[in-house]
Amino acid sequence: MDNSENTVSQPLLNTAADNARSLIIVLAIMSFLAALALLFSLSADRLRNNWQGELQRTATVQLLVSSPDLRDAETETALKTLRTVLPSADIAPLGDVKSRELLTPWLGNIDLPEDLPLPVLISVKLEADDMLSPPLIITALGEEGLIAEIDDHSRWSDQIGQSARGLKAAALAILALIFGASIAVSAFATQAALSTQRDVIQVLVQVGAEDGFIAKLFIKQAGLRGLKGSVIGAALGLVAATALSLRTAKDTALLPDLNVNWTDSFYLILMVAGLTLICSAAAGFTTFRLLRRERRRS
């Protein structure tokens, strides 16, 4: 008798009986979309952090000079005061040319009269760890007899934060929808598999297989198919996002910078694991449910 044979069990479910390839393709497409949504969400988050960080470290002080004759003197006093209050900050007046440029969006590209009274604008750039306190600066300038307003860009920062949060929420909602669709796809596929493998299940039940044993077969099958599909989709999604990030950085300023970090692959692995688990769980739940229903019918 040849003992070298029969060392590995054959799969009890007929893998050729149902259309596994179609299911893997559908799961790969969903995983691809989920990967893009996830990477987009992560990029949007990073972008928000970068932009907000940059905005929070800059401010513009607008000095309202009391008379044109005192413009230079008051500017000098303001610079001195600001450098005292914010010793580590980079403080510099914007100058007339830059001030006129800032008016262009409001007044159009026209030649402004030379004697147009422009406010004195002073740019403040803080070190990374410094915090800006507009009331403190206004008080310090006020003690020198200067009237000033400070634009700390918080309005823009808040708007960027809101927009980024909205984008992130939309991406996560898409992700949730894709996960939900994966549950439905896996449940339908299991239902179809249970139908096509009806003869096998009948024999298994007849020889005394427990529901758990049968469910495990479908859980394993769905898990493997989910893993295959989601790995393929995630890999393609990563490639597409990387290509897109290179393209957007070079070709257009309209799209946000979809820079992909190596740390994103950790989240992609989590997503693949999630999709695999979802497929397995949906298959197990469907198998138990249908076996119970079948028993009630008989």
Added chain:
Amino acid sequence: MPIINPVSSPVDPLAAKPSAITDVVRFERVGLRYGRGPEILSDVNMRLARGSFTFLTGPSGAGKSTLLKLCYLTLKQSRGLINLFESDISIMSRAEQQATKRRIGVVLQDFRLIEHLSVFENVALPLRVTGEPRETYRQDVMELLQWVGLGHVMEAMPQTLSGGEQQRAAIARAVISKPDLLIADEPTGNVDPVIGRRLLRLFSEMNRMGATVLIATHDINLISEFSADVIRIEDGQLLSGLQNGHAHG
């Protein structure tokens, strides 16, 4: 209505049997109907003692297969009591039912071999579903396949086998777990008389080793060649019992 009491005797009275006679199968006023239709089985009373060998006979459509299905728990009775191994099946949990099924070997007329599994895998199925490691049963399966003359085709797929070989594979699957109750539905229906007799001798061997055997067949000639109890069913009712070819009851 006559109540049949085929408390069967073993084929070989010299074979070792448990001293206490207990019922492996007991039916009391069992009825079966589908939905609101007429009863397919009516007031069936039946007892199969441990170690008995019994033929169930009757014309086609009489209810033989249905009665067997009740015995191997594929159908549930509409009324009456069914005890298997002295347990009421109506109060068994799902797990208990499946555990009971593992004590029953079933050979069906259409064999029910799984086409994408080799002969070895088909025969090993009852052991595999219990979660036993493959190493613990591999040798047993191979030996049984040799014993039933399928050693040379154990890696073959069922559809490549002849009818007789498929039949032997189905029987091997039914007996591999050494069941306490062996049920066969027309096991000789698809094979020639010579193979049919050989298969029945295999069942006799199983019976000699302690299994209770219940075989449905309409082949009266075959029945007459074997020393066994006989139950006859017609139109869903047990009519009379024949013991060793003679009517009683």
